[in-house]
Amino acid sequence: xxxxxxxxxxxxxxxxxxxxxxxxxxxxxxxxxxxxxxxxxxxxxxxxxxxxxxxxxxxxxxxxxxxxxxxxxxxxxxxxxxxxxxxxxxxxxxxxxxxxxxxxxxxxxxx
Amino acid sequence: xxxxxxxxxxxxxxxxxxxxxxxxxxxxxxxxxxxxxxxxxxxxxxxxxxxxxxxxxxxxxxxxxxxxxxxxxxxxxxxxxxxxxxxxxxxxxxxxxxxxxxxxxxxxxxxxxx
Numbered sequence: 001x002x003x004x005x006x007x008x009x010x011x012x013x014x015x016x017x018x019x020x021x022x023x024x025x026x027x028x029x030x031x032x033x034x035x036x037x038x039x040x041x042x043x044x045x046x047x048x049x050x051x052x053x054x055x056x057x058x059x060x061x062x063x064x065x066x067x068x069x070x071x072x073x074x075x076x077x078x079x080x081x082x083x084x085x086x087x088x089x090x091x092x093x094x095x096x097x098x099x100x101x102x103x104x105x106x107x108x109x110x111x
Numbered sequence: 112x113x114x115x116x117x118x119x120x121x122x123x124x125x126x127x128x129x130x131x132x133x134x135x136x137x138x139x140x141x142x143x144x145x146x147x148x149x150x151x152x153x154x155x156x157x158x159x160x161x162x163x164x165x166x167x168x169x170x171x172x173x174x175x176x177x178x179x180x181x182x183x184x185x186x187x188x189x190x191x192x193x194x195x196x197x198x199x200x201x202x203x204x205x206x207x208x209x210x211x212x213x214x215x216x217x218x219x220x221x222x223x224x225x
Contacts, residue, residue, distance in 0.1 A: 031210040043117075043202060043218035044154070051211065089154065091214075097167055098144070099204075099214060101154040 002027045006090055006102035013080055014110050021075040021105045023090030028068050035064050035075050036089040038104065044089065048075070080109045113137040117203050117217035124193055124224055132188045132220045134203030143186045144204040144214070145178065147171070154202065160186065193224045 003026045013019055023033070032051050036044040048057045048064040050073070056065040063076040077084060087106045091099040116135040124130050136143050145157040158168040160178055177189045186205075190197055203217045 032213065034213045036216070041200075041221070044216040046213055046215065049213035091154070093210070093214075098156040098159060098169075099146070099154075100156070103153050 002030075002092060002094055002100040004090060004092055004100050004102035006088075006105050008105060009103065010106040010108075012108040012110060015080060015082060017080050017109075018076065018078050019080055019107070021077070021088050021090075021107070023073040023075070023102055025071045025073075025092050025100070027094060028071050030068065030092045030094045033064075033066055033073050033090065033092050034099070035062075035073075036091065038087045038089055040087075047088075077107075080107075082109045082111050084109050113215070115203055115205055115215050115217035117201075117220050119220060120218065121221045122223070124222070126195060126224055127192050130190050130193055130222065132190075132201050132203075132222070134186045134188075134217055135184050136186055136203065136205030137215055138184070140205035140207050140215070142166075142206045142208065143178075143180070144206075145188045146202045146204060146216075147199040148202065148219075149196075149199045157188070157201075190222075193222075195224050198222060198224045 005024045007022045034049045035047040050057045050066040061078040066073045085108050087104040089104045091101045118133045143160040148154045156169050158172045159166045175191045179187050200219045202219045204214045206214045
């Protein structure tokens with residue numbers, strides 16, 4: 001059974017810092033990995049999708065990498081802003097044809 | 112950008128009552144899903160739906176739950192007799208396929224069972 005772990009569970013940084021969120025998964029037989037953002041009490045906003053054949057994807061200040069063989073992904077956020085404060089979720093899609101989510105990293109960017 | 116729309120945004124119901132949560136997936140998507148998130152816990156898979164039938168379901172999705180696509184646009188989740196532990200945020204999602212395209216999630220329905 002796929003298990004997804006995210007470290008750290010919470011992170012607080014001053015505005016302007018670059019930061020890295022980590023995601024690991026136990027079964028490397030995945031189709032893709034998706035990073036989501038969740039604001040308190042709100043829905044899931046897709047940030048980046050990485051196919052299993054890809055190594056990284058970029059969107060603006062966000063860069064996600066994937067190392068399928070080691071079961072790891074990172075989400076890099078450059079020049080963080082207070083508006084980046086949210087919970088970031090990693091989810092993998094595999095042979096079970098469903099997304100398995102991590103518990104998330106709660107990010108606070110201090111002005 | 113196309114959206115998945117969920118209604119209502121918040122529903123309060125008494126224990127034992129039936130509730131129907133509604134979703135309008137993205138029009139050209141073929142796969143539809145329900146997930147739930149109990150407060151403070153992980154987002155969990157409930158059920159996937161393709162070609163007018165359930166393709167997979169989790170152990171959470173017992174006989175109290177059902178899904179339906181009553182017309183060409185709506186996708187519903189029915190909980191027949193709600194329990195206190197059904198209180199959660201329920202998310203609908205859709206995707207164009209299950210391998211190459213990502214999932215688009217709705218903004219969720221917060222269900223509170225009292």
